[in-house]
Amino acid sequence: MMKKNLGLIVNPIAGMGGKVGLKGSDGKEILQKAISLGAVPQSPARAILALEKLKPIRDRIQIITYPGQMGENEAKSLGFHTQVIGSIVEGQTTPEDTENAAKEMLKRKVDLILFAGGDGTARNLYNAVGDQIPVLGIPAGVKIHSGVYANTPANAGNLAAKFLSEDRKIRLKEAEVMDIDEEAFRQDRVSARLYGYMKIPFERNLVQSAKAGSAPGEAASVESIASHVVQNMEKDCLYIIGPGTTTRGIMEMLGLPNTLLGVDVVCNKQLVASDANEEMLLKIVDGRKAKIVVTIIGGQGYIFGRGNQQISHKVLRSVGIENILVISTESKLLGLKGSPLLVDTGDLEMDKKLAGYKKVITGLNKYIAYKVAY
Amino acid sequence: MKDIKLKRYHGASWAEPLIMELGRKGERGIIPPKADQEVRDTVGEASSLIPSNMQRKEDANLPEVSQYHVLQHYLRLSQETMGMETGIDIGEGTCTMKYSPKMHEQLVRSDKMAALHPLQPEEHLQGILEITYQLEQFLKEISGMHRFSFQPGGGSHAVYTNACVMRKYHESRGELEQRDEVITTIFSHPCDAATPATAGFKVITVMPDANGYPDLDALKAVVSERTAGIMFTNPEDTGIYNPRVAEYVKVVHDAGGLCFYDQANANGILGIARAFDAGFDACHFNLHKTFSSPHGCEGPAGGAYGVREELAPFLPVPLVDFDGEKYFLDYDRPLSIGKIRSFLGNLECVMRAYAWIMSLGADGLRTVAETSVLNNNYLDKLLMEIKGVSRPYAEGKRRLEQVRYSLEQLKEETGVGTEDVRNRIIDFGIQGYWMSHHPWIVAEPFTPEPCETYSKADCDYWAAAIHQAVKEAYENPEFVMNAPYNQAIGKIKDPSVAEDPNKWAMTWRAYQKKYRKKERE
Numbered sequence: 001m002m003k004k005n006l007g008l009i010v011n012p013i014a015g016m017g018g019k020v021g022l023k024g025s026d027g028k029e030i031l032q033k034a035i036s037l038g039a040v041p042q043s044p045a046r047a048i049l050a051l052e053k054l055k056p057i058r059d060r061i062q063i064i065t066y067p068g069q070m071g072e073n074e075a076k077s078l079g080f081h082t083q084v085i086g087s088i089v090e091g092q093t094t095p096e097d098t099e100n101a102a103k104e105m106l107k108r109k110v111d112l113i114l115f116a117g118g119d120g121t122a123r124n125l126y127n128a129v130g131d132q133i134p135v136l137g138i139p140a141g142v143k144i145h146s147g148v149y150a151n152t153p154a155n156a157g158n159l160a161a162k163f164l165s166e167d168r169k170i171r172l173k174e175a176e177v178m179d180i181d182e183e184a185f186r187q188d189r190v191s192a193r194l195y196g197y198m199k200i201p202f203e204r205n206l207v208q209s210a211k212a213g214s215a216p217g218e219a220a221s222v223e224s225i226a227s228h229v230v231q232n233m234e235k236d237c238l239y240i241i242g243p244g245t246t247t248r249g250i251m252e253m254l255g256l257p258n259t260l261l262g263v264d265v266v267c268n269k270q271l272v273a274s275d276a277n278e279e280m281l282l283k284i285v286d287g288r289k290a291k292i293v294v295t296i297i298g299g300q301g302y303i304f305g306r307g308n309q310q311i312s313h314k315v316l317r318s319v320g321i322e323n324i325l326v327i328s329t330e331s332k333l334l335g336l337k338g339s340p341l342l343v344d345t346g347d348l349e350m351d352k353k354l355a356g357y358k359k360v361i362t363g364l365n366k367y368i369a370y371k372v373a374y
Numbered sequence: 375m376k377d378i379k380l381k382r383y384h385g386a387s388w389a390e391p392l393i394m395e396l397g398r399k400g401e402r403g404i405i406p407p408k409a410d411q412e413v414r415d416t417v418g419e420a421s422s423l424i425p426s427n428m429q430r431k432e433d434a435n436l437p438e439v440s441q442y443h444v445l446q447h448y449l450r451l452s453q454e455t456m457g458m459e460t461g462i463d464i465g466e467g468t469c470t471m472k473y474s475p476k477m478h479e480q481l482v483r484s485d486k487m488a489a490l491h492p493l494q495p496e497e498h499l500q501g502i503l504e505i506t507y508q509l510e511q512f513l514k515e516i517s518g519m520h521r522f523s524f525q526p527g528g529g530s531h532a533v534y535t536n537a538c539v540m541r542k543y544h545e546s547r548g549e550l551e552q553r554d555e556v557i558t559t560i561f562s563h564p565c566d567a568a569t570p571a572t573a574g575f576k577v578i579t580v581m582p583d584a585n586g587y588p589d590l591d592a593l594k595a596v597v598s599e600r601t602a603g604i605m606f607t608n609p610e611d612t613g614i615y616n617p618r619v620a621e622y623v624k625v626v627h628d629a630g631g632l633c634f635y636d637q638a639n640a641n642g643i644l645g646i647a648r649a650f651d652a653g654f655d656a657c658h659f660n661l662h663k664t665f666s667s668p669h670g671c672e673g674p675a676g677g678a679y680g681v682r683e684e685l686a687p688f689l690p691v692p693l694v695d696f697d698g699e700k701y702f703l704d705y706d707r708p709l710s711i712g713k714i715r716s717f718l719g720n721l722e723c724v725m726r727a728y729a730w731i732m733s734l735g736a737d738g739l740r741t742v743a744e745t746s747v748l749n750n751n752y753l754d755k756l757l758m759e760i761k762g763v764s765r766p767y768a769e770g771k772r773r774l775e776q777v778r779y780s781l782e783q784l785k786e787e788t789g790v791g792t793e794d795v796r797n798r799i800i801d802f803g804i805q806g807y808w809m810s811h812h813p814w815i816v817a818e819p820f821t822p823e824p825c826e827t828y829s830k831a832d833c834d835y836w837a838a839a840i841h842q843a844v845k846e847a848y849e850n851p852e853f854v855m856n857a858p859y860n861q862a863i864g865k866i867k868d869p870s871v872a873e874d875p876n877k878w879a880m881t882w883r884a885y886q887k888k889y890r891k892k893e894r895e
Contacts, residue, residue, distance in 0.1 A: 053789055056852045158789040330813050337817075338581070357595035365576040366567070368560070369592040 004112075004164045006054070007105035008065040008075055009125070011117035012093055014043045014141045043116040043140035046153040047074045050114065050138045053157025054080070054164075061164055064110055066101045069093070095124045102128035112136060112201070114160050116153075119179040122146040123195055126177040131199045134172055136160055145192050145298040145306060147175035148200050163201040172199045173218065174245050178298045178307055194243055194261050194297055194307030221329040222249035224363035229293060229325060230254060230269075231364070238290035239266040240281060240319065242308045246295040246327055263310045278312045285315065291323040292316070301336045303372070304354065305344030313347035321353055326370075327361045333368055340373035348374075378838035383803035384860045386453035393447055394882045397439035404441065435882070454862040456805050458668070464753070464828055464836045465799075465807025467776040467821030468563070468611055470641045470663035478666065478729050482722040492717035496702050502721055503701035506694045509678075509728045516739070517637070517657050518650025519680035523689045524661075524719040529638050530565035531714070532658035532677025533605065535690060536634045537573035538711045539656065539681065540603045542688045543632060546709060553602040553631070559588040561610035564811050566636050575602055582815075586614040586767030593625055603632035603655075607639050611811060611821065612766075613750070613773030615642075623653035632656065632685075640664045641825055642747050642775030645740030649680075656681040661720075665727035676723025690714045745826035746775040749833060753777075753824045756837035762787065762844050766816050776823035778816050781844075785818045790847035790854045792818040797865060798843040798857035804836060 016039040051074060054061065062081045065071030068090050075082040085104055088097050098121060105113050106129045113133060115125055118141015125135055125148075137149035138156040150156035174197040226249035233239065241247050241264045251258035254269050262275035265284055273280055292315070297307035303326055304311060316324070326341070343354045351374035359367040409417075421429060439447070463471040481487060490502060510522045526532035537556070544550040556570035559580045567577045578596050583589040588606065604626045609615040616622070623633045635649040635657040641664050649657035661676035663669040681689060691710045692703035703718075734742065754777055757763050762784030765777060785791045796806045810819035824833050847854045856865055871877045879885035 056789070152786060154786045158785065161789055334813050334815055357592050359578060359596060362579075365571060367576070367578045369578055369580050369589070369596045371581075371589075371592070 003081075004061045005108065005110040006061050006063050006160065006164060007102070007108075007110040007113035007115075008047070008051075008063050008071040009098055009101050009105075009113060009115040009117075009121075010043050010047045010065075010069065010071045010074055011098055011115070011121040011124075011140070012041050012043060012069040014117035014121055016041060041069070043138070044069065044074055046138050046140040047071070047116040048077065049153035050116070050150075050157035050160070051075065051078050051080070053154055054161050057161055057165055064105060064108060066097065070097065070101065095120065098124040099128040105129075106133050109133075112160060112163055114138060114156065116140045118144055119146050119177075122148050122177045122198075123179045126196050126198055129198070131174070131197060134163070134199050134201055136163075136200050145176075145178040145180065145300055145302075147299045148177060148198050149299065159201055159203060162203065171202065173202045174198070175200045176244075176298050176307065192298070192302075192306040193309075196261060197245065218329060218331065221331070221363060222246055223253070224366070225327045225329070225361055226250045226253040228361050228364045228366070229327065233269065234289070234291075235268065236289065237267065238272065238285060238288055240264075240276075240285075240290060240292045240311065240315070241266060242292065242294035242297075242311060244295040244297055244307075246329060246332070247293055250293065261307075263308065276310060278310050278315060281310060281315045282318060285318045287318075289323075290319045291325055292319050293325045293327060295327050296332055296336075296341065300342060301339060302342045302344065305342075305346065313345040313350040316345060316350055316354075321350075324354075324358075325361060326358050330362045330368070333360060333362065333370060340371040343372060343374050376834060376838070378834050380802045380835070380838060380842055383801065385456065385800075385862045386450070387862045388450040388454060390447065390450045390454065392882070392885070393437045393439065393444075396443055396447060397437060399438060401438040401440055403439060403444055456800070456803075461803060461805040462828065462832045462836055463805045464822050464824045464832060465796075465805055465820070467613075467778070467808050467823035468639065468811070469669055469808060470639075470660075470775075470823060470825050471669060471827075472641075472663065472666060472825045473827040474666045474668045474726065475730070475733075478726040481729055482725050487722065487725060490721075497700070500701055502718075502725070503694050503703070505728045506718070506721065506724050507696055507701055509724055509731070510694065512728075512731050513659060513678055513680060515736075516644065516648070517659070517680050518648040519657060520683040521686040521689060521693065522678050522680040523693060524676060524678055524721075524724050525690045525713075525715045526658070526677030526679055527715055527720055528662075528675035529563075529658065529660040529677050530569060532660075532679040533563075533565045533634075533636055534569035534572060535677070535679050535711070535714055536605065536656050536658065537570040537575065538714070539685055539688045540570070540632050540634070541573050541575075542709070542711050543685060544602055546688075549630075550602075553600055555596075555598075555600045556602050557593065557596060557604040557606075557626070557631075559606045559610060560813075560815060561586075561588075561612050562606040563611070563636055563638055566605040566607065566634075570602075570605060582612075582767060584767075585771070586610075586612055587616045587618070588622065590618070590622060590625070593622060597625055597629040597631065599630065601626060601629045601631035603634060605634040605636060607636040609639050609642065609774040609776070611639075611776075612768075612778045612816075613776040614768050614771065615774045620652045627653065634658075638663070639775065641823075642743050642750070644743040645736060646743050650682065654682075655685055661723040661727040665723075666730040667723040667726045674720040674723065676720045676727070678727075692718075694718075742826045743775075746824075749824040749826065749828055749830075750775050750777065750822075752830065753822060753833045753837060756833065757822075757840060760837075760841050760844050762847070763840070775825065776821055778810060778819055778821045780816045781818040781820065784844060784847055788847045788851045788854075790851045792820050794855045794857065795840065795843045795847070796820065798846065798854050799839040801858045801860040802835075802839040802842065804839055 016034045063075040064083045065075050066086050067084050067088050070088055072084045086101055102125050113135045116138040136156055138153045139149045150159055177195045177198055178192050180192045229250050230253050243261050248258050256271045259275040265273040265276055294303050296303055343351050345351055355372050355374050357369050358372050360370045362368050513522050526535050544553045554576055555578055556575040557578045558566040571577050580588045580592045608619050626633050632655045635654040637657050638660050640659055657680050659678045661667050661678055687709035688711055691707050692705045695702055695704045751772055764780045766780050781792045792809055800806050807820045879888050
């Protein structure tokens with residue numbers, strides 16, 4: 001059997017800020033500050049937790065990784081067949097190192113890149129490989145909004161092991177790459193952006209016996225949701241379609257060009273505006289009847305304030321909160337494991353108004369009553 | 375964990391071909407004698423009795439196999455199948471896999487039952503109509519409802535019947551256009567969402583609160599003048615019984631909606647709690663499972679659907695009634711939703727349920743419930759001692775007759791998930807367990823239900839099999855991931871064959887087209 005190639009990238013400085021009360025560890029000065037406060041690297045230990053789960057298939061994989069603390073140490077410590085590429089300055093790794101490593105792995109067509117880090121690391125991966133190759137994050141960062149991470153390091157390892165065992169139960173899905181402007185974040189202003197989507201393996205809930213029938217695929221769910229929204233579209237009403245892969249289904253059903261990372265506006269099934277910003281939205285709405293369609297962005301359950309800041313509290317006020325449609329596939333909603341949907345519009349009064357229970361559209365004429373909190 | 379010795383078991387493995395692949399051209403199982411000359415002279419050719427446009431142009435493509443080989447073939451297939459009577463079927467929670475007394479089979483196979491024709495006149499059907507009528511009286515007492523219909527051919531069919539009755543009720547009041555939403559809960563059976571959707575309603579699903587009960591605040595937030603009703607189970611799939619269910623009913627009633635109690639999980643409440651007393655307007659029972667007809671492809675099912683007096687006019691026709699002298703079929707019900715099934719429903723389920731209740735009596739029914747709950751809590755104690763097994767929701771609260779457990783911790787620590795454990799326990803001569811209805815909310819779920827059929831030793835054995843599989847997962851995860859080893863077939867490596875309709879071959883013709891075309895070329 002051909003050996004599978006697993007790319008491994010450890011961002012050795014990810015997660016260092018958190019333990020010493022700093023929000024994130026991007027930027028040289030902050031890193032120095034973190035180290036002087038006694039921060040120790042989190043990601044090597046996390047990477048090892050994940051790699052432990054790959055030990056049963058050790059003979060069937062080769063790890064391709066960067067030198068020293070960026071993966072070589074972790075891989076070799078567990079006795080994996082390891083091929084080391086590239087070069088770094090030990091103790092002074094940079095985001096460019098992560099990007100170069102990922103680019104080289106793409107060139108070598110590895111089967112999967114497993115990376116340990118936070119949102120910044122995910123962004124570096126995205127810049128380097130986009131959605132051309134499957135990736136999977138081992139959570140090690142201070143704050144993780146991106147959807148490309150497994151819920152625990154061990155489960156990242158389990159999922160990677162299954163994926164590399166040629167198990168066809170594992171498929172790929174698109175997951176968000178998001179990052180917060182750390183400079184703003186440290187000053188207690190949150191502004192998370194949606195940068196793009198990468199492909200990650202995910203484990204389906206497998207086949208059920210005939211009693212339940214098999215669950216519809218994700219694509220069928222998105223289509224069913226789009227049918228609901230499109231069939232119920234009112235004449236002359238503006239539809240502000242937020243970013244995301246679920247909202248994309250609506251634009252696809254209407255046959256309109258879609259801005260995956262931005263906000264589009266539709267009226268009478270025609271495009272009114274593409275990739276609109278807050279100012280444009282306010283101008284377009286301007287007293288007209290309008291509805292906002294948003295979905296969950298990122299792994300934490302935000303429906304407003306992360307990745308769709310264009311739809312600001314001013315826009316919400318102008319449209320009216322009774323005119324918000326929240327859409328989500330069941331699997332994404334239930335993936336929150338009972339934690340509420342979140343809003344952070346930057347306006348506490350608005351957040352309070354949005355809190356409560358929302359009928360989330362999960363398919364044609366199907367809703368789940370779900371809690372919204374701020 | 376007690377020291378239980380697991381059986382050295384190996385399933386029969388015959389690599390049996392399909393019946394169509396057996397035999398040879400011209401081979402026969404039975405060769406009927408030719409009719410006597412006199413008969414032939416009088417009647418003519420048998421085929422002449424069939425209109426020419428209905429006659430086959432070619433012979434039907436039937437298997438040609440001797441009696442001996444037919445018998446052998448099906449016996450082998452039965453040996454390759456683990457059944458209720460060979461394994462311990464504790465695992466199939468929410469299905470209430472109980473032993474169906476063999477005496478019931480004598481009853482339903484007797485000429486008195488089997489030779490009945492549904493189009494016989496009522497006066498010839500008095501016996502079975504009386505049994506049906508009596509069973510209705512029993513179920514009225516058990517549930518508190520006013521009338522029952524035995525027309526539905528299964529549990530979901532009864533639930534669908536309810537959706538139709540709700541629709542008709544609101545229509546009769548001129549409120550159907552306004553009331554187009556039905557509420558259910560995520561841990562209810564999926565048919566509580568699917569059947570009202572089929573009946574044209576919008577469906578709103580309520581999530582559980584921290585205690586594992588349906589979120590009452592969420593219910594209050596979504597009920598409105600648009601609510602047609604609520605349809606849900608109690609206990610839900612988790613086995614958690616909601617003692618405040620009457621409050622939920624009140625919220626929906628106050629909004630003008632109807633309340634339906636899906637009693638597919640009734641085995642733990644027989645003789646203890648009644649749907650009517652909790653304020654419900656309608657309920658159903660599964661005569662298969664709870665009332666002892668074999669369940670799950672072992673025979674036709676029966677859904678008994680019952681309602682309060684106000685809803686009785688909407689029940690499907692015919693109802694079985696008694697005029698003081700004779701039993702009769704009542705079709706004269708102008709507000710009825712109409713016929714929902716041909717003839718009188720699956721009367722063999724009615725017969726078995728009647729026999730079962732008669733043999734147990736009222737006290738016996740209560741003992742069934744108590745034994746089920748006791749068994750479940752005994753098994754629970756054994757399972758909760760196993761590392762890697764957890765029981766999400768309602769910490770410290772007892773479950774009723776089933777439990778939804780999680781192997782999430784096992785999965786995280788070993789990579790071995792619930793499907794792997796399920797594949798492994800069948801190596802010990804017990805059946806694979808039911809994981810969960812969709813969607814999976816509890817991660818890596820499994821749902822046993824040790825109903826009154828099972829002995830303490832059965833529970834011990836079942837828990838020991840889970841314990842062994844989990845122990846192996848911690849020692850050698852890959853071993854468990856490649857199970858089973860002692861079964862007729864091994865692990866199916868490519869589950870897409872079960873997921874992808876393009877790969878299914880439901881008929882011999884489809885099989886040949888999809889799988890044998892290349893071989894033949």
